[in-house]
Amino acid sequence: MRVEKVDVLVIGAGPAGSVAAAILNKNGHQVKVVEKQKFPRFVIGESLLPRCLHNLEKAGLLEAVQAQNFQRKNGASFTRNAEEFCAFDFSEHFTPGWGYAYQMPRAQFDKTLADEIVRQGVDLCYEESVEAVQFSPEKALIDIQPKKGDRYQIEAQFVVDASGYGRVLPRLLDLGCDSAFPARTAFFAHIKDTTRTKASEFLTEVAELKAAWTWMIPLEKGITSIGFVGDPDFLEQYGTDYDETMFRKLLSTHPLLVERYTAQEIEFVFPPRVIKGYSAGVKQMYGERFVLVGNSTEFLDPIFSSGVAFATETGAVAAELLSRQLAGEKVDWEKEYTKYIQHGIDVFRTFVREWYTGNLQTILYATRKDPSFKKQICSVLAGYVWDKKNPYVKKHRRAVPLLAEVIRGQQEANAAKE
Numbered sequence: 001m002r003v004e005k006v007d008v009l010v011i012g013a014g015p016a017g018s019v020a021a022a023i024l025n026k027n028g029h030q031v032k033v034v035e036k037q038k039f040p041r042f043v044i045g046e047s048l049l050p051r052c053l054h055n056l057e058k059a060g061l062l063e064a065v066q067a068q069n070f071q072r073k074n075g076a077s078f079t080r081n082a083e084e085f086c087a088f089d090f091s092e093h094f095t096p097g098w099g100y101a102y103q104m105p106r107a108q109f110d111k112t113l114a115d116e117i118v119r120q121g122v123d124l125c126y127e128e129s130v131e132a133v134q135f136s137p138e139k140a141l142i143d144i145q146p147k148k149g150d151r152y153q154i155e156a157q158f159v160v161d162a163s164g165y166g167r168v169l170p171r172l173l174d175l176g177c178d179s180a181f182p183a184r185t186a187f188f189a190h191i192k193d194t195t196r197t198k199a200s201e202f203l204t205e206v207a208e209l210k211a212a213w214t215w216m217i218p219l220e221k222g223i224t225s226i227g228f229v230g231d232p233d234f235l236e237q238y239g240t241d242y243d244e245t246m247f248r249k250l251l252s253t254h255p256l257l258v259e260r261y262t263a264q265e266i267e268f269v270f271p272p273r274v275i276k277g278y279s280a281g282v283k284q285m286y287g288e289r290f291v292l293v294g295n296s297t298e299f300l301d302p303i304f305s306s307g308v309a310f311a312t313e314t315g316a317v318a319a320e321l322l323s324r325q326l327a328g329e330k331v332d333w334e335k336e337y338t339k340y341i342q343h344g345i346d347v348f349r350t351f352v353r354e355w356y357t358g359n360l361q362t363i364l365y366a367t368r369k370d371p372s373f374k375k376q377i378c379s380v381l382a383g384y385v386w387d388k389k390n391p392y393v394k395k396h397r398r399a400v401p402l403l404a405e406v407i408r409g410q411q412e413a414n415a416a417k418e
């Protein structure tokens, strides 16, 4: 069997893989990316956070993204019914950094990154799949199956697993574990949106239903991505086929959705799709000759659009550490990778948990918001989850429920006065 030698093999050309490969290549290592599919390919996750721009810039990929003129995203808004509403402008956040992001079809975004790393000199092979791995103290041997052609092997010093939902190394090395969150379902589609307003054009909007919530992400060319996420028992009251009929029924469950979408004859760009039980975790994030990045590590929930921010962050941090190791330096992966990444995951885990307990809604929809805590929470929503000057980062577990408790106390006191 043919054997090809490289310094680093990256599995998958999603945002985590492209960012990692770009940094390794920039640092002078011989890196090869194998990607199972042909790009452009569909993947969900269309709304970015400002923190992504920091990672793309670090990887030398930001200019290529900016040249695409994707739909700009200035912030996020939340609404519980027709009356309760809260908007965050990302330019008004606590932590210094980018104050906007983009919302775009991932097929185009991921292809932009992949084309740019190829332009920068990375060897990227499409329609080749990693099928098996063997690690020894000296090297990693990886079996590759091209869609067309014979199986071959790659001998690498190190493997970066950026295979996303493919979870290649967690599967092959039995590293996967269940998420602490209950299995929720996501049901989504792209529609031709004729009711888009100037105000909604630059925001990712979230509207709450009873035991679910829906995203509305305006993309280019008048197309909007809409998704329902929640408890499967709640969603399945509206059908079990996850088809256009069920989607239309769900659109009639929230006053904002009714106002926008039920009056028009919705035209679907593709038939609605469903993902059941999307959360997953891992027992370890690295080994002697490998590291897991992006969704290969842990995926919590789409509520705060944090997936690509984490994919690019893990890709960038892992690639910088690996470059140091390949240059002969001793790297403390536990401290510099797992602990660092785990901290960011834990901050978002608190926010996700408190969204589903309702504490976060108490904060979001409080009528009188202190501007300083709004900026601090805005920073977390923008993906700045490593800035320990922010109390909602440093003491996230305690700070979020405590603030909700204080607001509820004030609301009860005000109600008693009236």
Ligand SMILES: Cc1cc2nc3c(=O)[nH]c(=O)nc-3n(C[C@H](O)[C@H](O)[C@H](O)COP(=O)(O)OP(=O)(O)OC[C@H]3O[C@@H](n4cnc5c(N)ncnc54)[C@H](O)[C@@H]3O)c2cc1C
Pocket (backbone or CB within 6 Å): 011, 012, 013, 014, 015, 016, 017, 034, 035, 036, 037, 043, 044, 045, 046, 047, 048, 049, 128, 129, 130, 131, 162, 163, 164, 165, 166, 167, 168, 186, 227, 275, 278, 293, 294, 295, 296, 299, 302, 305, 306, 307, 308, 309, 311
């Ligand atoms: C319902 C839902 C909504 C979401 N919304 C958002 C959002 O609005 N914003 C956001 O930031 N995130 C969102 N996410 C999360 C987002 O989808 C992921 O976090 C992101 O795609 C992870 O990027 P990645 O690079 O790790 O993996 P991916 O983008 O999944 O890329 C992995 C690549 O690896 C390839 N691969 C897999 N197996 C193999 C193999 N054996 N050999 C070679 N290649 C392989 C795949 O073909 C794929 O191209 C959402 C997730 C869900 C479930």
